[in-house]
Amino acid sequence: MDLLNAEGYEFARQVLQRGIAAVYLIAFISAANQFPALLGEHGLLPAPRYLARTAGRGIPTLFRWHYSDRFLRAVAWTGAAVAALLVAGLPQSGPPWLPMLAFLLLFGLYLSIVSIGQTFYGFGWESLLLEAGFLAAFLGSNEAAPPVTILFLFRWLVFRLEFGAGLIKMRGDRVWRDLTALYYHHETQPMPNPASWWFHHLPKPLHKAEVLGNHFAQLVVPLFLFFPQPVAGVAALIVIITQLWLILSGNFAWLHVLTVLLAFSAVADSNLQALLTGAAFSTPPAEATPVWFAVVVLAVTLLMLNWAWEPLRNLFSKNQLMNASFNRWHLSNAYGAFGSITRSRNEVVIEGTLDEPGPDAQWREYEFKGKPGDPGRMPHQFAPYHLRLDWLMWFLALGASGGSWFPVLLQKLLDGDRRTLALLRTDPFAGTPPRWVRARVYRYRFSTAAERRADGVWWVREPAGFLIDPVRRIVP
Structure with missing residues (x-):
């Protein structure tokens, strides 16, 4: 042979x-x-x-x-x-x-x-x-x-x-x-x-x-x-x-x-x-x-x-x-990838608060490991490791349905679920469950060279509405 x-x-x-x-x-x-x-x-x-x-x-x-x-x-x-x-x-x-x-x-x-x-x-x-x-x-x-x-x-x-x-x-x-x-x-x-x-x-x-x-x-x-x-x-x-x-x-x-x-x-x-x-x-x-x-x-x-x-x-x-x-x-x-290219970038940002929703409520952001969040944070290298939740958040921002998993994610955050929090980069409440969470949409773009020099930011973002209005924990 x-x-x-x-x-x-x-x-x-x-x-x-x-x-x-x-x-x-x-x-x-x-x-x-x-x-x-x-x-x-x-x-x-x-x-x-x-x-x-x-x-x-x-x-x-x-x-x-x-x-x-x-x-x-x-x-x-x-x-x-x-x-x-x-x-x-x-x-x-x-x-x-x-x-x-x-x-x-x-x-x-x-x-x-x-x-x-x-x-x-x-x-x-x-x-x-x-x-x-x-x-x-x-x-x-x-x-x-x-x-x-x-x-x-x-x-x-x-x-x-x-x-x-x-x-x-x-x-x-x-x-x-x-x-x-x-x-x-x-x-x-x-x-x-x-x-x-x-x-x-x-x-x-x-x-x-x-x-x-x-x-x-x-x-x-x-x-x-x-x-x-x-x-x-x-x-x-x-x-x-x-x-x-x-x-x-x-x-x-x-x-x-x-x-x-x-x-x-x-x-x-x-x-x-x-x-x-x-x-x-x-x-x-x-x-x-x-x-x-x-x-x-x-x-x-x-x-x-x-x-x-x-x-x-x-x-x-x-x-x-x-x-x-x-x-x-x-x-x-x-196989195949990127048959179409999006012209602008939306990001879903999850926020929580210990207050009651209102003009005086203090909302804090949950940071993900890989996807953009804080405009001043440099994008990190993770590949070939695969951050699966971060990728699904990108599809969600494009308009993909997250109805089967995203509401559950919000409830897990309201529960202070440790396994779920381990998928994120930061928990702004240090283990204390928030009273309310919401999902905002921001329009992101890369900063210009001048903006990088002046403000030290990698991204510039502006509000683009809400994906999910404030929700609180569902008690079984």
Whole structure:
């Protein structure tokens, strides 16, 4: 079965296996830290209620038989431990079945979480991580070269991710077509990072050049991932550079980090040796791929090719779907992001008071960890860690329905719920429940350079009304 081996891609395999495992490690830690408060037994959208409503629908999750916050944490920390072993490369040093079982365990555990995560796990990069982890299971171990078909399935994944994102932009909003999207994007993106202010203030001609470069990187370059070397390696390098630029300019959980890792599937050892003069890369022993493993790889390849039809058809559909899964296992997916760009930024600010509502009431703001609040606070870097509540607050400010979880959040704050408060940056009442809370809407914009020098502020905001008038605790 030597024909299955992709000689000269050992570095690519190491990056894929260890890198994908590192993202799983972050994802499981995030679940252990946030899931109980968001979706636990007493969360904003309790998973047990969701499981009761969806009984009999065949949702692929371990929690179908039992859910408790303790069991959720056990699942998350088990996944984190296995992921850490893969990051260290320990399973990969054994026979190919060992890393295969380890990655399939990560896939199954995380699928169990995503499947009951509801709107808090409704992001395209959840499917991306699941699909990447499933493919990584069949990269083999250090005993033989990685299978060529699996490397090409990784390239097909990168192609869908990038080409799909490029098409959704061209179809979705004229600002991508007239090259003005970055006049707004850095200021209105879900969660700006410390560099976003600087990116926003770059000259407008450079913004147009960035958008043009993005179209080239997403609509032209991915086609060359399937070419022979060194063309495929050059295409991968362009993808990696553009993704690093996006990582520098915003917080997008692990989306761009994972895309960088996946692009290494097209980077051969010879590409790196050409870039890094004198570099040498170790290769695995010249052992043939075990017949049983080759049969498994070929079966998985055929399965994934069978599932490729729906995502392929979606790419060329007038009604292209963005971030959609065509099966419940999240192994046949459509990707894409920011098909439309908002031109202005609204933020929902939650306030509480110990007084009775009125002109003399003193209202104090709750600060979130990642989303803008205090105009004088510099945006922070959180990615690849995913602040799920902060992201949902961004969608809420865009007009998305928060009817299922936002009123519950306000009641949790009125109760002084410690788990909920742990999701926030500050509690203005230091553990004492407020008597009333309300939700205001502000229009935010980045400060100008002159305003930054004069007032030390990163944002300038003005009131834009109320989302929720003052409410008080509901006594059962």
